[in-house]
Amino acid sequence: MILEGLVTTCDAAGSMHVAAMGPWIDDAERAAGRIARLSLRPFAGSQTAANLARCAEGVFHVIDDVLLLARVVAGVAAPPPAARPATRVRGWLLDDACVAYEFAIAEADRSTARERLEARVVAEHHGRPFLGFNRAAHAVVEAAILVTRLHLPEAADPGPALRGLEPLVSKTGGPREHEAFAVLCRTAAARWRPDCGASAAAGPRL
Template identity: 45%
Template sequence: MILESIVTTVDGNGRVNIAPMGPTVQGNGPGDLIAEITLRPFGSSTTYANLKPGNHQNSGKAVVHVTDDAMLFARGAAGDIAPEQAAKLVTSIDHHGYRRLIDCHRWFAVEADHFSEDDLRATVICRIIDSGVVRPFFGFNRAKHAVIEAAILATRTHLIAAEKIDQELERLRPLVDKTCGPQEREAFDFLVRTIEKRCSRERTSGHG
C-alpha cells in the first residue's frame, strides 16, 4: 500500500526538510504498527541527500507523518518551506536526529536498513524505531484528495507534458469547487500557480 504522507529529514547542519512523499508500507507489526516503510525519493531531492548513507550523522533517518493538512502538502511539493520555517513546525523526539511535526495525526520514526538507487530515484527500505499518535484523524474529503493529486503533479513537471498536467488539473478542479473548505481552496490555487511557473520554466529550457 502507498501512503500519502509528509516526511521530515535533517541535514548535517541540523536543518529540517519537509516534503510530501508516498512511501510503500508493508503489513502490521506488534501493537498495530506498520512493519516496514519504503521511501523512494528522487535523486535530485533534499530528502534523498539527507537520507543517503554517509552524508552526515543524520543519514538514513526520517519521520513519516499522517496528516490532512492540505496546505502543508502544497507548500512541501512546491519547495516553499524554508529551513527556518520548518524548524518552527517540528519538535524533537527521544531518538537523536529525528524531528517530527508538532501538528499531525500519527508519526513513524524510521531508519534505513537498505539503500539502493537508479538513474531517477533511490529505494530506501526502513524499519520503524518509534511511533506516536498526536490527535485523532478527522478524515479526508474529495478536495483534500484533489490537493494531494495536484501536489504530485507539481513534483512531476519535468516528467509529464504540460498539456497532460493541464488536463489533470481541469479534472481535479470540480472536486475542489464542490467540496473544499478555505484551506483546500488556498492550497489548490497555490499549486496551480506553482505548476504554471514550473511548466513555463520547462518550456523555456526546452524540456517541455
C-alpha cells in the same frame, strides 16, 4: 500500498528539511494497525535523498492538513511548521501530525533515478485523530503529486489534469483546500516549460 505524507530529514547543519513523500507500506501491517517498515522512493539528486545518504534516519508523518502539503510541495512553507526533536533518531517530529513514524534506513539501492530505501520503524507517535479526507482534499493530494513530477522528461502539460480536479475542490472544499489548490496551480504554472517538457534543469526539488 502507498501512503502519502511528509518526511522530515536533517540537512548538513542539522536543520529540518520537509518534503512530501509516499512510501510503500505492507498491506498486512496496515490491516494489523502496526506499520513496522517503510519503503521510500526519493528522487536521486533531491535534498531528501542527499540528507538520507548522509544521515540514514528521518520521520514520516501522516497529516490531514492539505494546505501544509501544498506549501511544502510549492517550496513556500515559511516559516517552517512547528516541530520538536525526534526521540529515537536524528530528526524532527511535526507538532501537527496525526501519526509520526521515526525510521532508520536498513537497505539502500541508489542505482536508479528513484532510489529505493528500505526503512525500519523505530518509534511511533500519535497526535490528534485523523478524521479523513473529503473529495477536495483528495484532489489537492493528486495535484501535489502532479507538481512534484513536473521535472521528469515524460511530464505532460499539467493544465488539463488540474482543470479536471478543480470542480472537486470548488464543490466540496473549505478555505484551506481552496488555498492549497491555488498554491499548487500557481506552482505548476511557474514550473511548467512546454519547450522541454518541464524545467528539467532544476531537477527534483524535494
